Amino acid sequence: KNEVEQSPQNLTAQEGEFITINCSYSVGISALHWLQQHPGGGIVSLFMLSSGKKKHGRLIATINIQEKHSSLHITASHPRDSAVYICAVTANTGNQFYFGTGTSLTVIP
Amino acid sequence: KAGVTQTPRYLIKTRGQQVTLSCSPISGHRSVSWYQQTPGQGLQFLFEYFSETQRNKGNFPGRFSGRQFSNSRSEMNVSTLELGDSALYLCASSFSGSETQYFGPGTRLLVL
Numbered sequence: 001k002n003e004v005e006q007s008p009q010n011l012t013a014q015e016g017e018f019i020t021i022n023c024s025y026s027v028g029i030s031a032l033h034w035l036q037q038h039p040g041g042g043i044v045s046l047f048m049l050s051s052g053k054k055k056h057g058r059l060i061a062t063i064n065i066q067e068k069h070s071s072l073h074i075t076a077s078h079p080r081d082s083a084v085y086i087c088a089v090t091a092n093t094g095n096q097f098y099f100g101t102g103t104s105l106t107v108i109p
Numbered sequence: 110k111a112g113v114t115q116t117p118r119y120l121i122k123t124r125g126q127q128v129t130l131s132c133s134p135i136s137g138h139r140s141v142s143w144y145q146q147t148p149g150q151g152l153q154f155l156f157e158y159f160s161e162t163q164r165n166k167g168n169f170p171g172r173f174s175g176r177q178f179s180n181s182r183s184e185m186n187v188s189t190l191e192l193g194d195s196a197l198y199l200c201a202s203s204f205s206g207s208e209t210q211y212f213g214p215g216t217r218l219l220v221l
Contacts, residue, residue, distance in 0.1 A: 030207070041146075041197050043212040086152065090207075096165060097142070097154035 003027050006087050006100035013107050019074040021103045023087030026068065034061050034072050035086040037102070043086075046072070077107045111136065113202050113213035121219045127188040130216045134181050134202030140164075141183040142210065143175060146197040155198075158183050159206055187218075195220045 004025045013019050025032070034046040047054050047061040049070065054061050058077075063070040074081055087100040114133045122128050134141050142165075143155040154167040158177035175185040181202075187194055197217050201210035 033210075035212075041199075041215045041217070043199060043201075043215075045201075045209045045211065048209045088152070096167065097144075099152040099154075101151050 002101070003091075003098040004087055004089055004100040006085075006103050008103060009101065010104045011106070013077050013105070015078060015107055015109050017077050017107075019077050019081075019105065019107075021072045021085050021087075021105070023070045023072070023100055024068060025070075025087075025089050025098070027089065027098065028092045029089040030092040031090045032063055032070050033088040033090070034070075035088060037084045037086060039083075046085075074105075079107045079109050082106050113200060113211050115198075115200055115213040115216050117216060118214065119217050119219075121221060122190050123221050124190055124192060126190050127186065128190060128218060130185045130187075130198055130200075130218075132183045132185070132200035132202075132213055134183070134200075135211055138202035138204050138211070139181050140203045140206035141177060141181065142201050142203075142206075143183070143185050144199045144201070145169075146199060146215075147193075147195070152199075155185065157206060164206065190220045192220050194218065 007022050032049045035043050037043045049063045058075045060073040084102040084104050086102045089098050116131045140159045142157040146152045157165040161177045172188045177183045197215045199215045201212045203210045
């Protein structure tokens with residue numbers, strides 16, 4: 001049983017398309033994180049959310065605590081957005097980290 | 110401000126050996142967490158250190174251990190290496206553990 005589920009697993013989009021990646025979790029959380037991992041392994045933390053919505057450039061992250069669901073949106077997608085996007089949560093008991101399996105995004109020019 | 114650094118970046122060991130990986134957090138950060146990433150299991154939390162104390166631990170066997178020094182640098186040790194320990198080991202730091210984490214580039218360990 002995975003504490004964090006992501007969908008889709010793989011996503012291919014044309015440049016300029018609007019992209020949505022979904023994340024559902026089953027544990028109580030103190031925070032939800034969206035991470036980006038490029039080929040080669042480097043991970044960048046995009047957002048940390050505990051409620052509502054955050055925006056950074058073309059990226060928007062939302063969270064619905066009652067429904068235990070978060071979405072990451074990318075507007076006007078670009079080939080440089082191609083990466084694996086990982087949803088992770090910090091559980092509110094014991095501060096454990098749980099990770100989704102990631103969404104592999106490819107944006108085609 | 111310098112980012113999180115990890116050494117070595119690549120390592121090859123044989124079964125039964127032990128290995129020590131090092132992580133230097135961003136200056137001022139006192140929380141260091143370690144993660145293992147494999148193709149089969151994805152990212153998994155190993156442990157977190159804060160002010161030289163292990164604060165949280167994931168579900169890994171006792172062969173995996175760590176420590177943190179007074180300057181917040183952290184080391185992770187794996188004893189009696191197994192083939193399945195081949196992975197990318199990432200560390201991340203934050204000021205107190207409850208904010209955005211900053212990840213290092215990782216150490217890629219191959220066990221033969």
